[in-house]
Amino acid sequence: MLDLDDELMERYQKGDEGAFTLLVRRHQQPLINFIARFINDRDNAEDLAQETFIRMFKAAHRYKPGRAQFKTWMYHIAKNLCKNEIRNRERRDKYRVDNVVNSGSEGHNDTEEIDLIANAPANPAFQPEVELERKELRNALQKAIAELPEQYRLPLVLRDLQGLSYDEISEVLELRSGTTKSRINRARLMLKDKLKPFI
Amino acid sequence: MNCQQAEEHFSAHFEDTLDYQTLQGFEEHLAACEACQQEYDRFQESVKAVQQLPQIEPSPYFMPTLLQRISEERSEIKGIKGTTATGWKQLVDVFRRPVWAFSGILALILAVTGTYLYQDGFLFDRDADSTVVTPASQKVQVATSPVVTRRAVGDGSQRLPGDVTRPSVRPLQQHYILKQVSYTNASTRGGL
Numbered sequence A: 001m002l003d004l005d006d007e008l009m010e011r012y013q014k015g016d017e018g019a020f021t022l023l024v025r026r027h028q029q030p031l032i033n034f035i036a037r038f039i040n041d042r043d044n045a046e047d048l049a050q051e052t053f054i055r056m057f058k059a060a061h062r063y064k065p066g067r068a069q070f071k072t073w074m075y076h077i078a079k080n081l082c083k084n085e086i087r088n089r090e091r092r093d094k095y096r097v098d099n100v101v102n103s104g105s106e107g108h109n110d111t112e113e114i115d116l117i118a119n120a121p122a123n124p125a126f127q128p129e130v131e132l133e134r135k136e137l138r139n140a141l142q143k144a145i146a147e148l149p150e151q152y153r154l155p156l157v158l159r160d161l162q163g164l165s166y167d168e169i170s171e172v173l174e175l176r177s178g179t180t181k182s183r184i185n186r187a188r189l190m191l192k193d194k195l196k197p198f199i
Numbered sequence B: 001m002n003c004q005q006a007e008e009h010f011s012a013h014f015e016d017t018l019d020y021q022t023l024q025g026f027e028e029h030l031a032a033c034e035a036c037q038q039e040y041d042r043f044q045e046s047v048k049a050v051q052q053l054p055q056i057e058p059s060p061y062f063m064p065t066l067l068q069r070i071s072e073e074r075s076e077i078k079g080i081k082g083t084t085a086t087g088w089k090q091l092v093d094v095f096r097r098p099v100w101a102f103s104g105i106l107a108l109i110l111a112v113t114g115t116y117l118y119q120d121g122f123l124f125d126r127d128a129d130s131t132v133v134t135p136a137s138q139k140v141q142v143a144t145s146p147v148v149t150r151r152a153v154g155d156g157s158q159r160l161p162g163d164v165t166r167p168s169v170r171p172l173q174q175h176y177i178l179k180q181v182s183y184t185n186a187s188t189r190g191g192l
């Protein structure tokens, strides 16, 4: 039986151009969230999400409904784009650091703290102290996730923030199910240790 | 079960996927080990905190920008399909006209007869074949294919203005085929 995504893809392949727009509407928010959490950068997340959808649009005629899930295909493309973005960023940072060292000027840590939840909806029962505590925990969480090594961060984000099943994560990351499970457990243990001052 | 083994089962216990035997071993260990009890409590707290992180809303520009880009891609794809379809249709339309259809059939008959006579050596000396290369023969070939036109122009620009030697038809044809293959490769490589 086809799920809604597959049905929409089939409709699009048969000439219903609005079906692809519906697919984008269904998946835009999870995709942007996944990318933002993975690369820890909200602004670039939207660009990469657009690029992901454009690539899917271009290759849509080759999609075989029922063989792979639209969702796992989307995350797979996004994951590769994110990895490229991270490599490029590392290269840029290295170049910048090298230049600073070579020019003899004082090095400074200019890694920005990006607030991924700045646009989160406001809590109606606003209590300043509770809110501050919550915000501190969120910031700490965000930082802790961003600091996880990529091979642990990816499956953790897909599981605990995107809600994918273990099988889906294994498909996106091309891992055996045992590896996926142990990486997610390891990632959660690492987070627990990083959050010691807060939890 | 020791502390390290218990830790390995934290996620499975949290998600309630342990088999009966492992579940028993895990719970027995936790009941006896205060350190693991505390760590497991903190583990659950931190997983829940991650799962409760608020979702980021897409900016209001996201959808309009994407739809614009998609429609550009769409018209690009349609543009390519459109030109090939029109070109083919025009060619077919030409031969729907009676005068052109008649001329086409006449030309075909002449060509078949010519080839037949030529192969039998009635009209031409076969040895002269490789040396007879006229500018006109090149022009005819150039006019039949747009790809050849492009390649032929390229070849012309590479030659010196005073150079009067002309390539034979055969090398030109080979050149054209090779170029076309590599062009096809290049255009498909750009995909995913």
Ligand SMILES: [Zn+2]
Pocket (backbone or CB within 6 Å): B002, B003, B004, B006, B029, B033, B034, B035, B036, B037
């Ligand atoms: Zn223990």
